[in-house]
Amino acid sequence: MTTFDLVIQNGTLLTMDPENRVIENGSLCVSGDSIAHLGAHIPGGYKSGKTIDAKGGLILPGLINGHTHAAMSLFKGLADDLPLMEWLNHYIFPVEKNMDADFIYTGTQLACAEMILSGTTCFCDMYLFEDQVAQAAFQSGLRCLAGEVLYDFPSPNYGDLESGFAYTQWLIEKWRDNPLISIAVEPHALFTCNPELLQRANQLALTHERPMILHFAETLAEVEEIKKRYGKTPLEHLDSLGILGPHLIADHAVHLNPSEIDQMAEHGIRVIHNPESNMKLGSGIAPIPRMIDRGITVGIGTDGGASNNNMDLFTEMDMAAKLHKVQAMDPTVMDALTVLKMATIEGARALGLSHETGSLETGKKADIIIIDTHKPHLTPMYNPFSHLVYAARGQDVSHSIINGQLVMENRQLLTLDLEEIMARAMEKAKDVRKWVSNP
Amino acid sequence: MTTFDLVIQNGTLLTMDPENRVIENGSLCVSGDSIAHLGAHIPGGYKSGKTIDAKGGLILPGLINGHTHAAMSLFKGLADDLPLMEWLNHYIFPVEKNMDADFIYTGTQLACAEMILSGTTCFCDMYLFEDQVAQAAFQSGLRCLAGEVLYDFPSPNYGDLESGFAYTQWLIEKWRDNPLISIAVEPHALFTCNPELLQRANQLALTHERPMILHFAETLAEVEEIKKRYGKTPLEHLDSLGILGPHLIADHAVHLNPSEIDQMAEHGIRVIHNPESNMKLGSGIAPIPRMIDRGITVGIGTDGGASNNNMDLFTEMDMAAKLHKVQAMDPTVMDALTVLKMATIEGARALGLSHETGSLETGKKADIIIIDTHKPHLTPMYNPFSHLVYAARGQDVSHSIINGQLVMENRQLLTLDLEEIMARAMEKAKDVRKWVSNP
Numbered sequence: 001m002t003t004f005d006l007v008i009q010n011g012t013l014l015t016m017d018p019e020n021r022v023i024e025n026g027s028l029c030v031s032g033d034s035i036a037h038l039g040a041h042i043p044g045g046y047k048s049g050k051t052i053d054a055k056g057g058l059i060l061p062g063l064i065n066g067h068t069h070a071a072m073s074l075f076k077g078l079a080d081d082l083p084l085m086e087w088l089n090h091y092i093f094p095v096e097k098n099m100d101a102d103f104i105y106t107g108t109q110l111a112c113a114e115m116i117l118s119g120t121t122c123f124c125d126m127y128l129f130e131d132q133v134a135q136a137a138f139q140s141g142l143r144c145l146a147g148e149v150l151y152d153f154p155s156p157n158y159g160d161l162e163s164g165f166a167y168t169q170w171l172i173e174k175w176r177d178n179p180l181i182s183i184a185v186e187p188h189a190l191f192t193c194n195p196e197l198l199q200r201a202n203q204l205a206l207t208h209e210r211p212m213i214l215h216f217a218e219t220l221a222e223v224e225e226i227k228k229r230y231g232k233t234p235l236e237h238l239d240s241l242g243i244l245g246p247h248l249i250a251d252h253a254v255h256l257n258p259s260e261i262d263q264m265a266e267h268g269i270r271v272i273h274n275p276e277s278n279m280k281l282g283s284g285i286a287p288i289p290r291m292i293d294r295g296i297t298v299g300i301g302t303d304g305g306a307s308n309n310n311m312d313l314f315t316e317m318d319m320a321a322k323l324h325k326v327q328a329m330d331p332t333v334m335d336a337l338t339v340l341k342m343a344t345i346e347g348a349r350a351l352g353l354s355h356e357t358g359s360l361e362t363g364k365k366a367d368i369i370i371i372d373t374h375k376p377h378l379t380p381m382y383n384p385f386s387h388l389v390y391a392a393r394g395q396d397v398s399h400s401i402i403n404g405q406l407v408m409e410n411r412q413l414l415t416l417d418l419e420e421i422m423a424r425a426m427e428k429a430k431d432v433r434k435w436v437s438n439p
Numbered sequence: 440m441t442t443f444d445l446v447i448q449n450g451t452l453l454t455m456d457p458e459n460r461v462i463e464n465g466s467l468c469v470s471g472d473s474i475a476h477l478g479a480h481i482p483g484g485y486k487s488g489k490t491i492d493a494k495g496g497l498i499l500p501g502l503i504n505g506h507t508h509a510a511m512s513l514f515k516g517l518a519d520d521l522p523l524m525e526w527l528n529h530y531i532f533p534v535e536k537n538m539d540a541d542f543i544y545t546g547t548q549l550a551c552a553e554m555i556l557s558g559t560t561c562f563c564d565m566y567l568f569e570d571q572v573a574q575a576a577f578q579s580g581l582r583c584l585a586g587e588v589l590y591d592f593p594s595p596n597y598g599d600l601e602s603g604f605a606y607t608q609w610l611i612e613k614w615r616d617n618p619l620i621s622i623a624v625e626p627h628a629l630f631t632c633n634p635e636l637l638q639r640a641n642q643l644a645l646t647h648e649r650p651m652i653l654h655f656a657e658t659l660a661e662v663e664e665i666k667k668r669y670g671k672t673p674l675e676h677l678d679s680l681g682i683l684g685p686h687l688i689a690d691h692a693v694h695l696n697p698s699e700i701d702q703m704a705e706h707g708i709r710v711i712h713n714p715e716s717n718m719k720l721g722s723g724i725a726p727i728p729r730m731i732d733r734g735i736t737v738g739i740g741t742d743g744g745a746s747n748n749n750m751d752l753f754t755e756m757d758m759a760a761k762l763h764k765v766q767a768m769d770p771t772v773m774d775a776l777t778v779l780k781m782a783t784i785e786g787a788r789a790l791g792l793s794h795e796t797g798s799l800e801t802g803k804k805a806d807i808i809i810i811d812t813h814k815p816h817l818t819p820m821y822n823p824f825s826h827l828v829y830a831a832r833g834q835d836v837s838h839s840i841i842n843g844q845l846v847m848e849n850r851q852l853l854t855l856d857l858e859e860i861m862a863r864a865m866e867k868a869k870d871v872r873k874w875v876s877n878p
Contacts, residue, residue: 073815077825081760081774113815180593220768265661279761280829281707282770310816315754319761322718326762329659331721335520376512376552377833379861380868386516390719390748394816395834422818431817 006030013052014361016344027288030366033404058371062121063313064347066272067251067301069127071107076305098435108136110425118312121367121402124243128157134181141407147186179396189215216250235260254284265294270350275320277303299350300342312394336389370399379382441485445469450493455783455798469805473845497810499559502752503786505711506740507692510546510568515744537874543568547575549864557833560806560841567596580846580854586625628654644770655689674699693723704733709789714759716742738789739781751833806836810837
């Protein structure tokens with residue numbers, strides 16, 4: 001008799017596999033960290049360490065937040081609706097100057113709680129003190145691709161750039177072979193990183209076969225600045241430095257012309273779309289439908305808590321679907337399935353993690369969420385993909401399993417002490433208020 | 440000793456009154472259907488029939504959904520991402536042809552459940568069988584401005600147009616003096632109503648001092664059609680019919696030029712913005728910041744369940760704030776307070792209901808919601824307005840009081856049998872599937 005560690009029953013399986021199989025009244029079996037079986041029934045006799053009744057809900061791969069600065073969850077609502085430079089100079093910079101490792105650890109734990117509670121099982125982070133980010137993610141049970149931000153200025157974490165490269169290399173070694181955490185090389189952006197920094201980061205990424213992740217063509221101001229400094233568009237600038245390649249993940253990718261999109265596709269560059277942040281900061285609308293049309297792998301992210309201000313990937317999907325329809329004045333653009341793929345299998349591909357997550361397939365890691373559809377706003381249900389993108393919210397997620405571990409059961413977090421984290425977050429917010437009023 | 444029927448304590452009061460007073464650790468007292476007192480403390484001794492502890496959360500006026508077709512909640516997710524004519528001809532029309540009074544009653548109850556659960560206390564409806572809509576709203580305890588849709592075709596409810604006017608007049612009489620329900624005159628749109636219909640509807644509205652509500656300048660196709668038929672823009676056409684005036688509520692109002700906006704302001708025409716519907720159907724972006732700038736009263740609505748597909752006004756606010764920022768490429772456009780006003784006091788003004796709802800003021804009807812902020816995605820809180828627009832979701836509403844009646848307590852509906860409604864909705868969905876497959 002087969003023994004599974006966990007069996008989920010009585011739900012519609014949305015596999016997001018290459019055939020996009022949907023299995024009604026299906027079951028999914030987990031052994032250790034992996035999916036051992038899924039289908040309409042479980043063959044033969046079996047025993048199960050734990051059984052979860054999905055109660056007719058939806059069972060799907062956990063969502064993937066392709067770009068965030070998790071600890072900025074401590075800044076959400078601190079300052080909104082302001083011109084960019086006022087926002088940066090009066091709020092973000094004074095705060096970031098004062099942050100320390102414990103601040104980042106607390107902020108990331110808070111974000112991890114929010115992410116698990118809204119159905120995210122994997123996130124990609126770029127910020128300071130990333131060892132603390134990795135620790136907080138690992139402790140919460142979340143899958144995470146983390147990278148310390150590198151730029152031309154001294155860092156409150158590592159100090160000078162030389163130490164920044166050493167720190168990144170140390171992170172790569174420290175977290176090598178961790179089942180949940182992997183490390184990327186993450187220069188901040190073209191306007192904050194000189195060419196030598198970018199080339200050295202690129203070399204480090206290639207040597208360790210790690211992704212290189214950077215903010216890219218996010219604002220018109222950035223494009224203008226790069227043109228002024230180098231006489232080139234951001235993509236031309238990267239190309240001239242010999243950096244284009246499939247290890248590159250471009251966050252935002254808003255201001256690009258059609259031929260640049262073709263060039264990105266040729267080089268296998270992956271993109272993370274951040275619609276809410278791009279809207280809230282007035283950055284612009286990334287040409288995502290064209291990118292997908294050209295075969296570029298596109299994931300979706302929330303960006304940080306100060307420019308969104310939530311980490312709910314369900315509403316991020318809703319926004320993405322609707323934003324591109326109205327821009328194109330065409331309701332057929334960015335259909336629900338395409339958008340859900342961005343948050344699951346395409347998001348996993350964008351981060352280079354599709355061998356382990358992003359779909360429900362035998363042998364893949366068990367990263368799974370269950371949606372409770374027994375609610376008026378999800379009743380009746382004609383099309384699960386439509387409901388997930390246009391009607392569901394993060395708070396409809398009832399269970400979350402990551403790498404085979406049950407991290408949320410009936411909306412109760414099992415890996416994090418929510419009360420304790422929120423109490424510490426409120427303490428940190430007192431520091432933030434102080435830093436902002438006495439910059 | 441004063442006796443109140445209900446006292447809410449221990450929360451931050453966001454009054455949305457003319458001074459936009461925010462009262463921390465405030466109390467609010469209800470007597471009968473009205474707000475009897477609100478402030479930092481309750482003077483003198485008092486007794487209370489019921490006391491609610493807001494647990495440090497936010498206490499604010501209930502949200503106002505300025506435009507919806509509530510019963511279409513039964514169609515959400517039925518068909519998305521389709522060209523308009525395919526959506527209408529293959530899905531919406533076959534279904535609407537078959538609907539009856541019981542269908543509308545069930546669909547409206549479902550929508551009322553969703554609305555209460557997401558913080559809406561008042562909605563404006565336009566659809567068929569509006570007496571059933573009014574009954575369902577009244578039974579659920581929701582405040583509602585309802586109106587039977589009038590157009591050039593026979594209606595599955597009233598039959599010919601003559602009967603439609605009689606039905607509207609009957610509705611006005613039937614619901615006169617009802618504490619929750621009021622009736623509007625609602626011709627569908629300029630392209631579905633001939634000039635005579637519009638003028639007669641207008642006269643009916645003026646005679647009974649009721650608002651006249653219509654879909655207005657929603658799509659470019661509509662504008663082209665009106666130009667083709669009458670050689671005028673939609674506003675010029677209404678003007679030529681002598682219909683412009685402060686009794687007019689224009690839903691959508693997407694395709695208008697600056698001088699038309701000035702003219703609308705001069706005539707005191709009110710507008711309901713429906714950003715998610717306009718985005719999802721690819722209709723366009725209404726020039727809302729300019730309208731507000733010109734002094735036009737603008738509310739916000741979700742539109743029907745088939746073109747959104749949710750009735751969560753929190754995400755509608757989020758979408759509105761972000762949409763106009765990215766269109767203007769300016770993060771200062773449509774700040775959080777402006778947007779929250781659209782869903783509260785300005786929404787009440789737009790519907791002509793600001794004498795009774797939309798703000799927390801002594802003497803006004805007690806339409807109040809409480810937000811549970813003790814959650815990671817709302818922690819810490821620097822600015823309640825920012826959190827309500829950019830971070831909160833309908834499911835964060837813990838309590839709802841309408842016209843002095845507690846309709847939701849700790850997320851439990853007190854006026855509706857949710858299980859029974861969802862069961863009936865699923866039965867109706869079976870009919871819908873049948874109608875669509877055999878149109």
